[in-house]
Amino acid sequence: MGTEETGEEYRLIRRYLLGELREGERVDIERRLMTDEECFDSLLLAEADLADEYTRGELSDSDRQRFEDYFLLAPERRRDLRFAKALTKYASAASSAPSPVRPSATADLTRPLFWWQSLASFGRPRRLAMTLALAAVFGLLVVTGVWLLSENRRLSSRIEQLQSQQLEPDPRVEELRQQLANERARSGALGQQLERERIEHEETARELAILKQQGSTDGGRSGRSFVSVVLTAGMMRGGGELATVTVTPGVQRVRLQLILERDDYAVYRVDLRNDQGIEVWSNQKLTADRTNTVTTLVASVPARLLARGDYIVTVSGVTPAGNQETAGRYGLRVVAR
Amino acid sequence: MAKSSQKESWQLGQAAFDRLLSWLDPDRERAGEKYEQIRARLIKIFQSRGCQTSEELADDTINRVTRKVANIADGYQGDPALYFYGVAQKVFLEYVTRKPPPPPPPRLDQEEDLNEEYECLEQCLERLSPRSRELILLYYQRDKQAKIDSRKELAARLGIASNALKIRALRVRNRLRDCVTQCLNKRGSE
Numbered sequence: 001m002g003t004e005e006t007g008e009e010y011r012l013i014r015r016y017l018l019g020e021l022r023e024g025e026r027v028d029i030e031r032r033l034m035t036d037e038e039c040f041d042s043l044l045l046a047e048a049d050l051a052d053e054y055t056r057g058e059l060s061d062s063d064r065q066r067f068e069d070y071f072l073l074a075p076e077r078r079r080d081l082r083f084a085k086a087l088t089k090y091a092s093a094a095s096s097a098p099s100p101v102r103p104s105a106t107a108d109l110t111r112p113l114f115w116w117q118s119l120a121s122f123g124r125p126r127r128l129a130m131t132l133a134l135a136a137v138f139g140l141l142v143v144t145g146v147w148l149l150s151e152n153r154r155l156s157s158r159i160e161q162l163q164s165q166q167l168e169p170d171p172r173v174e175e176l177r178q179q180l181a182n183e184r185a186r187s188g189a190l191g192q193q194l195e196r197e198r199i200e201h202e203e204t205a206r207e208l209a210i211l212k213q214q215g216s217t218d219g220g221r222s223g224r225s226f227v228s229v230v231l232t233a234g235m236m237r238g239g240g241e242l243a244t245v246t247v248t249p250g251v252q253r254v255r256l257q258l259i260l261e262r263d264d265y266a267v268y269r270v271d272l273r274n275d276q277g278i279e280v281w282s283n284q285k286l287t288a289d290r291t292n293t294v295t296t297l298v299a300s301v302p303a304r305l306l307a308r309g310d311y312i313v314t315v316s317g318v319t320p321a322g323n324q325e326t327a328g329r330y331g332l333r334v335v336a337r
Numbered sequence: 338m339a340k341s342s343q344k345e346s347w348q349l350g351q352a353a354f355d356r357l358l359s360w361l362d363p364d365r366e367r368a369g370e371k372y373e374q375i376r377a378r379l380i381k382i383f384q385s386r387g388c389q390t391s392e393e394l395a396d397d398t399i400n401r402v403t404r405k406v407a408n409i410a411d412g413y414q415g416d417p418a419l420y421f422y423g424v425a426q427k428v429f430l431e432y433v434t435r436k437p438p439p440p441p442p443p444r445l446d447q448e449e450d451l452n453e454e455y456e457c458l459e460q461c462l463e464r465l466s467p468r469s470r471e472l473i474l475l476y477y478q479r480d481k482q483a484k485i486d487s488r489k490e491l492a493a494r495l496g497i498a499s500n501a502l503k504i505r506a507l508r509v510r511n512r513l514r515d516c517v518t519q520c521l522n523k524r525g526s527e
Contacts, residue, residue: 017385030385034378034418043381045507056480073387083514086454090462091477225369228351252373257350285393289350289404296350298403300396304519 009039013046018063019070047077051084227303228255231313233328242310244333247303254306254334256299258315261328263288263295265317269324270299272332275310284318308336357403360410361417375399375418379425386429394432398425457520461513469509476506 015021016029032039053059054067072078229245245254258270271282281301288295297315311332316324358368361375376395383391401424413420462470472491479487492502 019387030382031419031422033382034375034422035416040378040381041504041507043385044511045503048507048510052477056484058481070387073389074384074391075389076384076391079518080514082451082454083458083517086451086458086517087473087477087510087513089451090455090458091474092479094474094478225366225373226354228354252369255354283393283396285390285397287397287400289400298350298400300399305522 010042010046013039013042014050017043017046017050017071018066020066047080048084051077051081052088054081055085055088225250225252226255227251228257229332230257230259231330231332232259233261233315233330242331242333244335246335247306248336251303254301254303256297256301256313256330256332258297258299258313258328258330260288260295260297260315263290265319265325265327267318268297268327269316269318270297271314271316272299272301273312273314274307275312280305280311306334308334310334353403353406356410357399357406360406360413371418372399375421378418379421382422382425383429388429388432390432394425394428398428401428453521453524454517457517457524458513460520461516464516465509465513469512472506473509473513476502477510 012021012025012029016026021029029039033043050059050063050067050071054064059067072081227245227247229243231243247254256270256272260268266287268286268288269282269284270286271279273279283299286297286299288297299313311334313330313332314326315328315330317327318324358365358372361371362368376399379395379398380391383394388394398421402421409420462473465473472495475491476488488502489499492499495502497505
């Protein structure tokens with residue numbers, strides 16, 4: 001997307017992303033980002049465009065330099081750039097090669113012209129219901145086609161017979177001609193309609209399957225956005241009750257409220273590992289919430305990272321010298337519904 | 338530590354969080370959405386300022402606001418999101434005084450290995466609907482002027498305005514990127 005296509009705000013946001021704004025302009029933009037949805041959409045758009053243009057070598061020299069020196073400082077953006085490169089190369093390969101780089105993923109790029117081409121590609125496993133429905137549609141089409149073909153032949157033959165009997169046009173011949181044309185038109189329209197319905201049906205079935213598989217990853221619309229669980233140090237497997245949190249579809253974040261036994265540090269690190277010891281989430285800069293009697297840390301973990309299973313949460317205090325000292329371990333069980 | 342005091346602490350934390358959500362919106366679901374919007378915006382702002390731990394800084398900002406919400410909610414005038422922004426500026430100042438500027442990122446080699454990204458991309462494309470897959474591949478397949486022309490053509494074919502096409506493609510791109518990120522994370526942990 002070239003900048004010539006877009007408005008003043010978009011251009012300002014691009015400059016913001018490249019670190020070219022003065023302090024006052026930057027604060028103005030950021031205040032709008034916090035409150036204006038369109039402004040935030042423009043930022044997401046400008047981020048994607050910059051990565052896309054950088055990948056294609058379309059940025060000016062100065063913008064390219066700012067992109068590398070400033071825009072890419074955030075690690076998330078460096079990851080996003082790799083994604084942008086992969087997507088651009090993939091899409092370009094799909095458009096230029098007669099046999100795309102990854103044919104299985106791009107086979108649906110151009111829809112089949114004829115229904116039997118789809119039938120021929122039925123090797124992949126699909127839902128039984130969809131297969132049966134499509135088979136019924138194809139069967140109907142075949143029967144209808146055979147009937148229309150025989151009807152066309154019968155009518156053509158009748159016309160030829162009448163034409164051979166007399167040179168003068170007969171009203172009955174004209175009627176038959178019209179009938180034949182109508183039948184042909186019906187045949188074509190029926191075929192097109194069936195093809196449209198086949199495509200719509202396939203898409204709907206696929207969307208449904210994706211929604212089921214993803215368990216409504218958009219979340220937050222159909223259920224609670226958050227679930228909270230309080231964790232006490234030392235409650236590990238075999239050592240008593242293991243704190244359990246239920247993650248239902250739609251939950252976006254799990255708030256872990258960790259009760260600290262001692263409060264000796266200004267900053268804490270929290271890491272969450274699954275039962276194989278693999279770190280699934282961490283936060284290196286948490287500060288404690290203190291009351292007269294107890295101290296807690298609140299960690300907000302994206303629910304999508306939490307598969308069903310048992311986890312160990314380790315809290316480490318960060319010393320002024322930057323060293324970490326274990327301050328507590330907590331057990332957590334995640335169940336999904 | 339007595340169990341009663343632990344329970345009391347949890348109730349206080351939960352109460353503050355509930356108070357925060359009520360401040361954002363009386364409706365719990367809408368409050369949850371606003372919370373997520375504010376968090377996403379804070380993360381983008383920290384990223385745009387070159388921070389290395391944007392999610393943590395956003396969570397720190399939210400935790401600080403949560404602790405203060407009982408004192409400020411009643412008298413506060415205006416959009417609560419701007420209060421979060423004010424706190425975020427303070428969090429950012431503390432971040433820059435605590436951390437030295439990070440070294441510039443390495444130059445990205447044109448020939449870097451993207452095989453894992455390709456494989457995840459392929460899986461994730463399969464999970465898109467055919468319509469979305471076609472849209473995203475057509476949207477990103479051309480360079481320079483041909484790209485502008487083909488996007489205009491695509492918008493005309495879909496019967497939508499050019500801006501609507503950009504937003505639609507962006508939504509698909511973001512879903513695809515999130516899917517690829519999850520796929521790569523999963524592979525990394527296997």
